[in-house]
Amino acid sequence: MHPSSYGKIGLHLNINGEERTVTIRPADTLLDVLREHLGLTGSKPGCLNGDCGACTVIVGDLPMKSCLMLAVEAADHQVITIEGLNHAPIQQAFIEKFAFQCGYCTPGFIMNVHALINRHPQADCETVKEWLKSNICRCTGYTEIEEAVRSCLLP
Amino acid sequence: MIPYDFEYYRPASVAEAIRLYGGLEKQGKSPVYYSGGTEIITLGRINLVKTGAVIDIKHIPECQVLGFEQNRLILGAGLSLTKLEEADPFPLLSKTAREVADRTSRNKITLGGNICGRIFYREAVLPFLLADSQVVLAGRDGIKRRSVHDVCNGNLRLDKGELLVQLLTERSYLELPHVSIKKRKQWETGYPLITVAALRKDDRIRVAFSGLCPFPFRSVELEEELNRRHVPLKTRVDQAVRRLPSPILNDIEGSAEYRIFVLRNLLEDVMEEMEGK
Amino acid sequence: METIGKSVYRKEAPDKVTGAAKYTADVQKPGMLHAKLVISPYAHARIKDIDISEARKMPGVRAVLTGQPTPLVGEEIRDRPPIAFGKVRYHGEPAAVVVADTPVQAQAAAERIRIAYEPLPVVNSPADALRKDAPLIHENLEQYEKGVMTYAEPNTNIASRIRIRKGDAAKGFSESDVIVENRISFAPSDHAAMETRCCVAEIAADGTVTIITSSQAPFMAKKIISAAFGVEIGKIVVHAPLVGGAYGGKSSVQWEIIGYLASKAVGGRPVKLDYTREEDLLTAPVHIGLDATVKLGCSKDGKLLAAEMVYLFDSGAYADKSPNLSRAGAVDCTGPYHIDHVSCDSLSVYTNHPYPSAFRGFAHSEVLFAFERTMDMLAAKLQMDPLALRRKNAIAPGHTTPTQVLLNTSNVGNLPRCLERLQELMNWEEGALIRLSDRKVRAKGISCIWKTSTIEPDASSGAVLLANPDGSINLVSGVVEIGTGTKTVLAQMLAEKLRMDVSRIHVKMEVDTQTTPEHWKTVASRGTFMAGRAVLAAAEDLIRQLKDIASRVLRCSPDDLEVGGERVFLRDDPKTGISIKDIAYGYTYPNGNAIGGQIIGRGNYILRHLTCLDPETGAGVPGPEWTVGAQGVVVEYDRRDHTYQILKAVSVIDIGNVLNAKAARGQVIGAMSMGLSFGGRETFEIDRNGIVLNPQLRTYRPLRFGEHPEYIVDFVETPQLDAPFGARGVGEHGLLGMPAALANALSLASGTDLNRLPLTPEFIWRTKRGTSHDSV
Structure with missing residues (x-):
């Protein structure tokens, strides 16, 4: 990475297991780059302010709000977006439990929950609550989301 | 979307970071140290932070230290809040940090970023104020250690170009009896109406606050009043309230007078719990 | 039945869980440009000068647009320049638009537009707007083009007044043994859909206008743009892909018009206009505010005899849907009760606030908050069980509505049955107020609901x-x-x-x-x-x-x-x-x-047999049927610090017939969640200059995971005979009684009448300080 004066920079990213090269502004957020440079529009802009969680992706093994992260910061990490999930159990659970309506917050919720399940396969109610408070769903009353998460956790 | 451009630097050492800052400053780029960066991004997108260069300090080894040395806990400024919560070397810090923003955001928000933030709650500093911690600062004239009180009690007093590298806390403070309570305007989401952290040391109770004034603080005078054990609690609380610094926040989270009402109840709860511990 | 009633998965479900679902903002077109707004920092100000010279010189800029005197747009009253002209009337109003190659360039240029404003006195509430000396927000109200059921009063700030006169209210009150009078109020708030408003507009060489938009009203967008700009209606094609939450907020036409103008300014090239969250909250239409007075009279044994209401809806800077909202509030102005003598004036009043569009429930949760709070106050005065008072007066076939529609077994559901179920589900017999400790009490509050759909008679x-x-x-x-x-x-x-x-x-x-x-x-x-x-x-x-x-x-x-x-x-x-x-x-x-x-x-x-309302009495058929229901909330309240948790929220709704069990339940719970959030936390914080202080989701706070109560939903099924499979509308109804039920529970818990929203601990504390008695 060689910064020139306010110029664009070339950046290598590992997204969904693929090596991608993009030319970006250092001020571009990861969300900007995913959506506008890589066409990965599954991560949703909801506030660009880290408040709603709709743009959540997994960086390394942690959920991250891609609007709160510069793309350059993701350079040394594996990034997984909703497009990179392949029949993860939580996706089917969201369908079966009716855990979404308009679907706009869904990719962010699913990525957050997917990271949660991997990290804490037996997460208790408090942990689930702590993690899921990071995302806003405006359509459901959260009960269906809760059921979907529970159905994917070990007892 | 940040509507202006900046350069991005990722120094590998404290010295390089300081050097970069000096050079960029000379070029008129108004550089900023970038840790979690959440505030630079969110305030940057509405032009409340303007910079021509960000210096990402997360990859400096000293900023990632989490460990003990000579009976002292060393915490790097670049550690994320969730990393601190999970490692849990300082339980009071874990509890206070857990209430900052939300879990996913705390994967990004760092200790140093929260303490040196523009958004004035800076709740992560409260435990260090209570534990009389030291801060390790780097600047043009090298590395120095200073009391957290001198730098972080009330308004932040860092010199231009000075970098918070680490926080040092005596081991003896880490397991002391403590409480941390965050009261919000409504339910469990949002900035603090008041956050209070308290610690009992040598039978004296120490308290520090965020959300009450436009800065986090610990007040020795206020603690004096609270620790007059022979005086009834309600009276002590009354006296303590008189010792508050000004101004008391009066904003959309709550009016100043309501904050005082909440504070009185909080202080009673904290004292009852701490005196019982 | 084979399929009806089953919890069939959504057809678009696989797309929505894989990120494949496409919303408007996901659209990319070759050669697409980007528009950014400059919005007003004032609630009311004269525009003295706009200097766009610096912005024009910025890299990538293709056009800069400022306001024009015509055409004016608006759904019920054409009172709004799509970009402010002459003056701004609310904080967040579009004042200029920049079109550039990239969003970053457009934003950078927008920041270089210099607008000189001269602040004007601000009208900050409907009550302020009606003062004799109130500044006029629209000097030319008389000249504006208006819809048929809009009754504006020129040279005032009244955009529309609907009158309901049924029976003789004066006589009703003179026969009443017990009378209560109540005032309620709440400020505007917002839909806060997760998808912000967005559109992509372009104009082809043959003049065909294509707009992709996050809208509930693509056909209305087509009509409004055709009417305002003289585009042949067949040459306007509006696309509405999946919409990321709407709740009524995307039924107004606003961003599409600006997108159209922006494309026109660059020779028809595709232009994307994607509102920021701040613009989505401030600039785009909001959830209406209300100031109201309700007076009720009844006999000693609780038979309602007379009701008199004044509803002052906060129309904000422009009328748009507010005349319809005040009409919808008027036609169901009483709540679902049989009352012979009803008088209601329902006004939409211009203020310098963001202007409203529909919000889930279309004026009903708002009116029901006023009415159902007053019902509880009446019950208290009568020393009667609030549920019994409602049961005694519950609307039923054979009764008439405020607009004098005679109800039958098809066009209204079974409210008494809903109340019976609610009584069981809430374990009403154990009492509404239970002491848990020195500090804590558990309290229950209820509300009845009803709603008809006052949509255009020819829809x-x-x-x-x-x-x-x-x-x-x-x-x-x-x-x-x-x-x-x-x-x-x-x-x-x-x-x-x-x-x-x-x-x-x-x-x-x-x-x-x-x-x-x-x-x-x-x-x-x-x-x-x-x-x-x-x-x-x-x-x-x-x-x-x-x-x-x-x-x-x-x-x-x-x-x-x-x-x-x-x-x-x-x-x-x-x-x-x-x-x-x-x-x-x-x-x-x-x-x-x-x-x-x-x-x-x-x-x-x-729709058949709907009629316009009589301008003097309101008599007429406003909608096809009334869905009814009964709802309740259980709270645990701390009497020392006035904080509370919502433990349970209950809905019993006569849905006619359940078409998709889980989907119906989901609609009801989602609506309840939104209603509790509105009742307990959501509001715009507006300062004395009319400035909205919380235009972000970190300060405007919808309910989050873990803050939600246990939801209990049950259905009564009284088929609507002319509806498909007997089903009644249910998308909105879960919301309607939640604010009122929450306020009733907390009024009981705190021993104080709580008549404002949202019900924050600070508000309860303030109200308590104004009173001394404590009922517990």
Whole structure:
């Protein structure tokens, strides 16, 4: 990475297991780059302010709000977006439990929950609550989301 | 979307970071140290932070230290809040940090970023104020250690170009009896109406606050009043309230007078719990 | 029934869990430019000067737009320049627009536009607006073009006044033994859908205007743009892909007009206008505020005799939907009770606040908050159980509504039954207030609800069904998929009607106004009713055609035939028949002769017998049916610090017939969640200069995971005879009574009448300090 004066920079990213090269502004957020440079529009802009969680992706093994992260910061990490999930159990659970309506917050919720399940396969109610408070769903009353998460956790 | 451009630097050492800052400053780029960066991004997108260069300090080894040395806990400024919560070397810090923003955001928000933030709650500093911690600062004239009180009690007093590298806390403070309570305007989401952290040391109770004034603080005078054990609690609380610094926040989270009402109840709860511990 | 009532998964579900679902902001077009707004930092100010010279010079800038005196736009009153002209009337109003190659360039240039404002006195509430010396927000109200049921009062700030006069209120009060009077108020708030408003507009060489928009009202966008700009209506094509939450907030037409102007300014190139969250909260239409007084009179034993209401709806800077909102509030101004003497003045009043669009419930949760709070105060004064008071006065067939519609067993549900169920589910017998400790109490509050849909009397909906060569059917309807799952429910209806598997029905998710039959607007819980009727009519048409062609192949009368399992067969000999796939595209005889062609079913539905309201008395038929229900909230309240938790929220709604069990439950719970959030936390914090202080989701805070209570939902089923499968509208109703029920529970818990929203601990503390008695 060689910064020139306010110029664009070339950046290598590992997204969904693929090596991608993009030319970006250092001020571009990861969300900007995913959506506008890589066409990965599954991560949703909801506030660009880290408040709603709709743009959540997994960086390394942690959920991250891609609007709160510069793309350059993701350079040394594996990034997984909703497009990179392949029949993860939580996706089917969201369908079966009716855990979404308009679907706009869904990719962010699913990525957050997917990271949660991997990290804490037996997460208790408090942990689930702590993690899921990071995302806003405006359509459901959260009960269906809760059921979907529970159905994917070990007892 | 940040509507202006900046350069991005990722120094590998404290010295390089300081050097970069000096050079960029000379070029008129108004550089900023970038840790979690959440505030630079969110305030940057509405032009409340303007910079021509960000210096990402997360990859400096000293900023990632989490460990003990000579009976002292060393915490790097670049550690994320969730990393601190999970490692849990300082339980009071874990509890206070857990209430900052939300879990996913705390994967990004760092200790140093929260303490040196523009958004004035800076709740992560409260435990260090209570534990009389030291801060390790780097600047043009090298590395120095200073009391957290001198730098972080009330308004932040860092010199231009000075970098918070680490926080040092005596081991003896880490397991002391403590409480941390965050009261919000409504339910469990949002900035603090008041956050209070308290610690009992040598039978004296120490308290520090965020959300009450436009800065986090610990007040020795206020603690004096609270620790007059022979005086009834309600009276002590009354006296303590008189010792508050000004101004008391009066904003959309709550009016100043309501904050005082909440504070009185909080202080009673904290004292009852701490005196019982 | 095979499919109706089943929890069929949403047709678009796989797309929504994989990120494949496309919303407006996901659209990228070659050569697309980007527009950014400059919004007003003042609530009311004269625009003295706009300097765009620096902005024009910025890299990538293709156009800078400022306001023009004409045309004016607006749905009920054409009072709004799409970009402010002469003055700004609310904080967040668009004052200039920049079009540039990239969003970053557009934003950077927008920041260089210098606008000189001269602040004007601010009208900061409906009550302020009605003062004699109040500044006029619209000096030219008289000249504006207005809708038929809008009664503006020029030279005042009254955009519309609806009068309801039923019986003789004065007489009713003179006969009353007990009278209570109450005032309530709350400020505007917001829908806060997760998808911000967005559109992409372009104009082709032949003048065809194409707009892709996050909208519930693509057909209205087409009409408004045609009317305002003189574009031939057939040359406007509006696309509505999946919408990321709407709740009424995307039924107004605003961003599309700016997008159209922006594209026009750059020679028709595609331009994307994607509101930031701040603009979505401030600039785009909001949830209406209300100041109200309610006076109720009753006999000693609690029989309601008279009601008199004044509702002052906060129309904000522009009328748009607010005359309709004040009308909707007027027609159901009492809540679901039989009252002989009713008087109501329902006004929409201009202020310098952001202006409202529809919000889930369309003025009903607002009016019910006022009315149902007053019902509890009346019960307290009577020393009567609030549930018993409601049961005694519950509306029923044979009664009349405030606009004097005679109710029957079809056009109104069974409210007494709903109240009975609520009583059981809330364990009402144990008492409404239970002491838990020195500090904590548990308290219950209830509210009855009702709603009719006051949509345009001539609103219609159409559907087209296209047979596929494999016998499956494509379903095309003008309903926008905003998250309610209506298109899946329509597929269920069709599957039921054709007796086929719902998986074999393919639903076109996107609406475009060129090829999709019109559905007036996807609002008012009317999707299943109107579009459902249209689909059933189209299915009849399809069946008729199938039978016609099959009768020729099978050499029988069409009357002998039945359709089911993707076959057409003899009623008395089902083995004899023909597969739909063999006639879907016509039938070919062994010798090569062919008959028929692709089977295309069509159907539509128009609401019948709705009338305009009498301007003096309000008498008239405002909507097709009344969904009723009863709701309750249980809170645990701390009497020391006035904080509380919502433990349970209960809804019993007469839904007519459940079409998709889990989807219906989801709609009700989602609406309840939104109602509790509105009741307990959501509001714009507006300062004395009319500035909204919390235009971000970190300060404007919808309910989050873990803050939600236990939800209990139950349905009563009294079929609406003329609705598809008897179903009544249910998309909004879960919300309606939540603010009132919450306020009633907390008023009981705190021993203080709480008549403002949101119900924050600070508000309760303030109210408590103003009073001394404590009922516990």
